Amino acid sequence: MAKIGFIGLGNMGLPMAGNLVKAGHEVKGFDIVPVNLEGGVKRGLAKTASVGEASKDVDCIVTMLPAGSHVIEVWGGDLLKSARAGTLVIDCSTIDIESARRAHELAAAAKMLSLDAPVSGGTVGAEAGTLALMVGGDKAAFDRGKPILEGVGKRIVHCGDPGAGQAAKICNNMMLAVAMLGACEGFNLADKLGLSRQALFDVVSASSGQSWAVTTYCPVPGIVPTSPANNDYKPGFAAGLMLKDLKLAQEAARSTGAATPLGAEAAQLFQLFVSAGNAGQDFSGIIKYLRGAAN
Numbered sequence: 001m002a003k004i005g006f007i008g009l010g011n012m013g014l015p016m017a018g019n020l021v022k023a024g025h026e027v028k029g030f031d032i033v034p035v036n037l038e039g040g041v042k043r044g045l046a047k048t049a050s051v052g053e054a055s056k057d058v059d060c061i062v063t064m065l066p067a068g069s070h071v072i073e074v075w076g077g078d079l080l081k082s083a084r085a086g087t088l089v090i091d092c093s094t095i096d097i098e099s100a101r102r103a104h105e106l107a108a109a110a111k112m113l114s115l116d117a118p119v120s121g122g123t124v125g126a127e128a129g130t131l132a133l134m135v136g137g138d139k140a141a142f143d144r145g146k147p148i149l150e151g152v153g154k155r156i157v158h159c160g161d162p163g164a165g166q167a168a169k170i171c172n173n174m175m176l177a178v179a180m181l182g183a184c185e186g187f188n189l190a191d192k193l194g195l196s197r198q199a200l201f202d203v204v205s206a207s208s209g210q211s212w213a214v215t216t217y218c219p220v221p222g223i224v225p226t227s228p229a230n231n232d233y234k235p236g237f238a239a240g241l242m243l244k245d246l247k248l249a250q251e252a253a254r255s256t257g258a259a260t261p262l263g264a265e266a267a268q269l270f271q272l273f274v275s276a277g278n279a280g281q282d283f284s285g286i287i288k289y290l291r292g293a294a295n
Contacts, residue, residue, distance in 0.1 A: 001025050002148055005054035005061040005083075006045065007074060008093070009036040012119065013064035015126040016092070016152045018043030018113075022129075023151030030054040052078035060088040061150055068099025068157070075103050080110040087112050088144050092133070092152075094118045094170075094241075096248055097163045104162035106135065114142040116162065117149060118169035121200050122237040124226070130154040134172070136165035170252055173245040176264040180213040184287035191291075197223060219284040233285035240279030243270040 006017040009031035020027050021044035028046035030053065031037050037047050048054040051074055055061050059082060065071050071091055071268045083089070089107050090099065091114075100116040107114035115137035125131040131153040135142055142158045149156045159168045188199040189200065201223045205215045217236075218224040228236040235241075246267040253260040273289045 002059040003057065003225045004028075004148065005030070005032070005048075005058040006055075006064075007051055007054055007061065007079065008064035009033075009045075009252040010064065010066075011123050012126045013062075013092075014039050014043065015123070016062075016064065016119075017045055017133075019126075019129040019149045020148070021045060025148070025151060025218050028054055028058070032063075049293035050078065055079045055082040055087075056189075057084070059085065060090065060145070062148075063089070063091045063093060065093045065095075067093075067145070068095035071095055071103050072099055072106070072130075075106050080106060080112060083110070083112060085111040088115070088141060088148075089113070090115045090117050090145055090149070092117050092119055094173075094245060095166060095249070097166045097170075097252060100136065100166045101163040113137075113144060114162070115141050115145050116165040117145070117156075118165055119153065119170065120172060121153075123235065126152070133157070134159050134165040134168035134169070136160060136163050138162075167252070170245055170249040173212035173242065174249040174260065174266065176213065177242055177246055177270065178262045179211045180217070180219065180284055181266055181269060181290075183211065183213040184284070184290050187288065188291050213284075217284055219287040228282035228284055229287075233282045233288075235280070236284070238279060239270060239274050239281050239283045239286065242283040243267070243274050243279075246270055 004025050004027045006027055006029045009029050017027055017029050029040040030048045030051055041047050055205050071093055089112050104114045115135055117133045117135045119133050121131040132155045133149050133153040135158050146156055156200040159165050197220050218227045219229055221229040249263050250267050271287045
């Protein structure tokens, strides 16, 4: 079992760190928010007073932070200065590809191994330890990191070179947003046509319109018991985070010249939804906004 430093104990990081403890690892954590640190103690983490303290004398350091600028600040500061040479550093944040690659460069210059390993599955998957992880970095780092990542995820995919994990994540979430909008429009149209939601679900879930957005995360209540629609659209995966990922996808599309008209439309719709005060709602709650906008 490994000695792990975990930096960033928010909604995703806290349960992930707790699952590493459950998997038998020795984990010490740090977060700038005191209540998050206390939450870590309750899950078996050793509390530390700084990034540097969390990074000392460990085999692996995991970061889960809000944005690329935070990752660069933390990795370029006390984290890499305090860690011993050869430490594996894994960033599980969802950030822009340029920042991810820069973080790998900082790690290499400090003689560390590194991975970008953003996650999919939301807070439910984080609590259950069933996240999917999309991993970028060299094969040696991946082989060393996979046994640790198996403590937080059910499916770990090596996507390629540094930054490839972030590329896979933003492509996946752009596709998810488009699929969810399609599911929302389909159920809204069914309501107008007098078709029962259950009947539409029974058809779509076994037909060519099937998607994860329908069968696992159905945006209307009363169909899939575990979907946020049955919990007043509490996240889950917050709309504000989906908008963040869609913006990252559009930034990548512009920089590469890729045509993503549906991704661009999804970004605009989620921007309107979030601007209307819904950043903290689950992203599937956009069905209510679309229903109102259509009336």
